[in-house]
Amino acid sequence: MLNHPYFIMHFPFNIFLLPLLTFSYSLHAATLSSSQSVLAQGSSLLVEKKDHLVSPNRLFTAGFHQIGQNAYCFAIWFTQPMADGKVTLVWMANRDEPVNGKQSKFSLWKSGNLVLRDADRRVWTSNTKSNEPMQLKLLDSGNLVLTPINSKSYIWQSFSSPTDTILPNQPFTKDTTLTSSRSLTNFSSGFYSLYFDNDNVIKLLYNSDEVTSVYWPSPWLVSWAAGRRTYNNSRFAMLDSKGHFASTDDLIFDTSDYGKTLPRRLTLDVDGNIRIYTLNKRWWSVSWQALSTTCAIHGICGPNSLCTYSPVSGRTCACMHGYKAKNHSDSSSGCEPTFNFTKPPENYDFIKLPFVEFYGFDSGYSAKSTFNECRKTCLDDSNCKAFQFNFNEGSGSFACYVKTLLYNGFYKGTPFNTYLKLPKTNVLSYNENVANQSKLECSTSVIELKRPYEKNSANGTLKFMLWFSIILGSIEVVCFLFFYFITKAPSSTTTQAYLAIATGFKRFAYDEIVKASRKFSEEIGRGGGGIVYKGKLPDNRVVAIKVLHDAMQGEAEFLAEMSTIGRINHMNLIETYGYCAEGKHRILVYEYMENGSLANSLSSANKLGWQKRFEIAIGMAKGLSYLHEECLEWVLHCDVKPHNILLDVDYNPKVADFGLSKLFHQDVREDSAFSRIRGTRGYMAPEWVFNLPITSKVDVYSYGMVVLEMITGRSPSCDQGIDYDETMEQKRLVDWVRVKVHEARGNLAETQIMEILDPMMKEETEISQMKNLLRVALQCVEEDKDARPTMSEVVKILLHSDKDY
Template sequence: MHLPCLFFLPLIILHHCPFVTSTNSSTNVLTQGSSLSVENNQDHLVSPNGLFTAGFHQIGQNAYFFAIWFSKLMADGSHTFIWMANRDAPVNGKHSKFYLSKSGNLVLTDAGNRIWMSNTKSTSPLQLQLLDSGNLVLKELEKNPYIWESFSFPTDTILPNQLFTKDTILVSSRSLTNFSSGFYNFFFDNDNVIRLVYNSDEITSVYWPDRPLLLTWQAGRSTFNNSRYAFLDSFGRFFSTDNFTFVTSDYGHTFQRRMTLDADGNVRVYTLNNRKWIVSSQTISQPCRIHGSCGKNSLCTYSFESGRKCTCLQGFKAKNHSDLSFGCKPTFNRTGNRENYDFLRLPNTEFYGFDSVFVEGVTFKECKKACLKDSNCKAFQYSFYQPSSTFRCYVKSLLFNGHSVDTPSTTTYLMLPKFDVLSFNEKATNQSELTCSSSIIKLERTYVGKRSNGSLKFLLWFSIILGVIEATCFVFFYYITRQSSSTRTQSYHAIATGFRRFTYDEIIKMSNKFKDEIGRGGGGIVYKGILPDRRMVAIKQLHEASQGEAEFLAEMSTIGRINHKNLIETYGYCAERKHRILVYEYMENGSLARNIRSKELDWQKRFEIATGAAKGLAYLHEECLEWVLHCDVKPHNILLDADYNPKVADFGLSKLFSQGVIENSIFSKIRGTRGYMAPEWVYNLPITSKVDVYSYGIVVLELITGRDPTWDQGSDNERVDLVSWVREKVDDFGDNLTEAQITDILDPTLKDEYENHQMEALLKVALQCVEENKDARPTMSEVVQILLNLEMDD
């Protein structure tokens, strides 16, 4: 059956064996007169610690960058670039070289043509070296100062301790897969303030710090400096001479980090964890506030469920359906006769900038009249300005940076032909998701050899024929030997997260037929299990969900992109018939609910649990790329490892049991556990991340007091509310709590073993979190910052 393949085996082996062998030429130094070739995939510079690699890297069909990247492959099989010499001019896959000339100039050639140079020269001996820091430096052998370094010419990324100065600038990539220069710049402006700017061929506008809503000093910046430098240290603290500072959510740990101006215009700090980049800080929390997100004549909307979307306004259609950052164009011809036009009311909508007329203290009719008189008017914005208690009129000559605002007093009136106004249907707007441009960069080049070699052509065609025969044999062999069982195919099907997809039979075997139950709740029952590699796991059998397999896999894809040390790690899942099962890491000490009254939880462990849980929730709310509400924060969903480090579990699963989720993050079904639910659920108010903040506050009060959210008191079985009980105690004590008064609130098992200032601060934070008014509650990131400051003070 396999004889035909065996007959060609010697020829196939000959076909695959190269006639000329090559050795690994990776080093961390390039000397004068030496070069790196695009055709030798072993021609690399590697830092002494092995963390970074510099060389040619393919980014498209016959397209290569000379770049520096993290040597280790990410979980998705990609490399992470930190610097590129030729991001806007990829070179060919043949005859391109990077070399250090004898005169001291670094040169990159594209099939013989120079496309990039360092413009350096020296009469002293030189060498190019890739340092452990990721900095590619050109230095004289006898002197220490560098005559050129990649750190002085960043692309879109800076590394820890890399100095960012007035002479450097970060430029975003065009998209996630197109690394050419994009529209966003991060730099020191002439007033010594570090800024973010949208900079296209048509439009340039500053969008951070938030102008003109905030003056420089109101944004906490200082213009009174002339040094103009900034850097991110190895612990996760960013400092700038204009007083802009922040710390990452994992501050204090020496992880691998990078700070990148992303293609969407946001500056984020990423931390490397388990071959995945996790967002540990981001500059802008509202993506639609970034200018240029959706182009002209479109509206940017954002939700944590679906991310950022661009919508063409009524009367407009997309210019480029594959990339809505190009904006939208009108479906009508504008004429000078304004009698054929009317205005479409867009409440809570703002278009930043491009005001041809600005008037304060006018009526609506006067503002409308100002627009009709202006031949360039596309719309007018009418809003109430609180400080002066007057109405403001903005006549818009261009509709750009459109987004929804929280203030109901801001309304935009879009000028359209009367037919478009009458036919407007808000539910049928032309909405499209923001998509990225093509990642394939194809360079058409023709290489003409010096001499035509007939024998070489014969060998080439002979090799092609052998390759076809080999492929045919492989397909034939695969076809007759493959298993027909769909179960086997299904067991190795994976979604984009890299999860393992288990069959139900595998789950039964791993869980020993669901024999060892270790927990249960409203979402399902949890069993102990053992993977084939002998790792202990928790297997959660979810109650029958309302979603089908496709929706479940979509939720798994979202969870798979979430990775934080204080969030439970998911190993795999099962989606077979009606079974919906999760497999995640096993936590030796079980849930916080099981341990909260244990003597093992001393004060320091409780404080660390409160801090760790806050970090995990802050990541879900504000830092990960898919914003997630937990909706059921309670001690049962905070798990503890062998060292009592907390990890939040069951995040992202609320939608699996949804009977329908409507727009604006308003859930149609109450979620959570009685005692931990925020008032918004009861009063049918909009659900935001503040519901998790409220639940977290209840958990912290439990940690402090050792009491349930409610409990029976006395013979009358009167129910006592924990929040009311603590508030009453605190109000009786006043601002300064005595040690005896603290003891009245504190869990009796703690006795005198607690830090007084930590306890008072944690109690204050908890009471802020459980405020009835959601706007009075802090965000989880603010909670984290308060608790981290307490740790630093210690």
């Protein structure tokens, strides 16, 4: 009110008119078109009449809000417009499916159900039902609640299903997620999400059709190093009215203006950053934000682009040399190459991008490499787009990272240097002193609905003729289709346009699978999930073809799961080339691994030395860490064992069959516990047996069992008949190893090491590595899941720890 133009221009005089102006504003708010505070049962809010609900304190309004041309959402917003005349939305019921500006209505049915109808269909519903008299109320907190009359209990509330904003004292729990808007002018769901993951930590996730990655807290840090705590199960956070935020994962802070009770909001903005805003004199000021380096937000400029930041001009997205913008009006679309990568290696060269890093998507990594070796690796790989060559102070050597996708590019500073792969003609035309002019702008798209409306005053004769024509035309179409299908030979493949997957896999017809596998003639493995055959694709790629036993899953459901797996990309996870979902057949096509499974190698004499086993343990941990902490939260393996760890020609490990427990079975309860036991005897965590909630820690336990098997050479799937004490009964592998460690009082001597170690490795073992790996394995197989480390912590320990027992 203090920003009223008249008040500002005549302040000395208007001090006496303040009560009158306040009364005038309240009167205006109270007389908004068809506004009210409660929606009674059997009543509706109509879009044409601009019906509204207003909170008793007049701070919030709920109703139809225009978000585009003839496009409306049922929303909640701050009643007072900002200085630019716009209102601030805090919740939307139908952000991804706007309704028309005519004949749309929001109703409280007599059954107790809230229903939002478009001009011609139902768009949104609360799915509630009650025999008691109900009412819909907008509270002073901004919470829209459905409650029985004369009762304080809620059967539905908007606070339980936020969009991109939470308000003071609104709980943020394991069941709620914030999703950013697509752009400043397009309020549909965007690419960024804020959520509690399975390790009880609040995280920010970038999720596009092509890639998925966590970027806050920093994914290369373990939880404790990022100031977070995983040892909690409640998963609860809240911002209070004074500006204090507290979460059960130890994310605790105060806003810069903490202490005063002011209108505030925590919003996941379109750029993927979380900010807390405080309302002051019709302006929103930022009082806290999660990331100060906006270019560190994943996907902010789309693929094949570079992000730069200046305090003056802010964030800028630009295409690299040799690339052009996909969509000049939308920076999130990124850039695309002006060439292709199909030419022979000798046609390409590199340009240096000093201080530039592209985080993630390393198809290859070498801890010790020369520049020429790294350069040649990228040239020989047709999928390589660039390579990163950095000096690692910890190891005192140069590391090589081969990049197959160029995401998250920005100027990070020393020691990062990226070498961009381009045709030699593009390299010759590159001038590093000339800035790339192919700039990308934020999206300015506006939603527009174009639908005809039925005219209620139409002439009766015209209606009759219209319906007669429709019925006659329908009969003709049915006859034509009947004749067409009875005369047409049946197709050998199902329709592929029915449910597209933006993953880059190929969808194979069953006939193609039969041909590639030579009628399933060469079996190379089998398990509980299915039988694996060797095959060869028309482009001469050798593949592994897995025919799944469980063929009862619906096609749409199977394709939806494949869409998620298709966005997973890591050097220690098996690559999926394609799939078949035709009739009752559910088949996966994987890359072929020359050295088979870890189980086969462990059972073969002198095949795996100590160093290879240690590197396999690190690679397994990296793959599982990626699944647990950089993908969608449901990706748990649930069956980690040597048979599901495959080895390539250089014995690099790749985790296989990840996600198949979810693919096969959809009976997951709300408490994160599965309804039946998964996994293989000997590798299963105690949670399965005692029906405890299933988290990523079940994979950690199984990983520990696999590592113990690699160290000892003994399988945990059966009791070990080891005569370590005549008076003791036979014990399992874990108990036996713990006894040996206990006998040594935590300080393993060479005698105990030789007793534990696989006899095939006793002469070549690195003692300090063995002790560290054994320590990690025993931590992973703790009975209490909270005592086990996360997989990212395991990776850090194995890569950087030099402590012994």
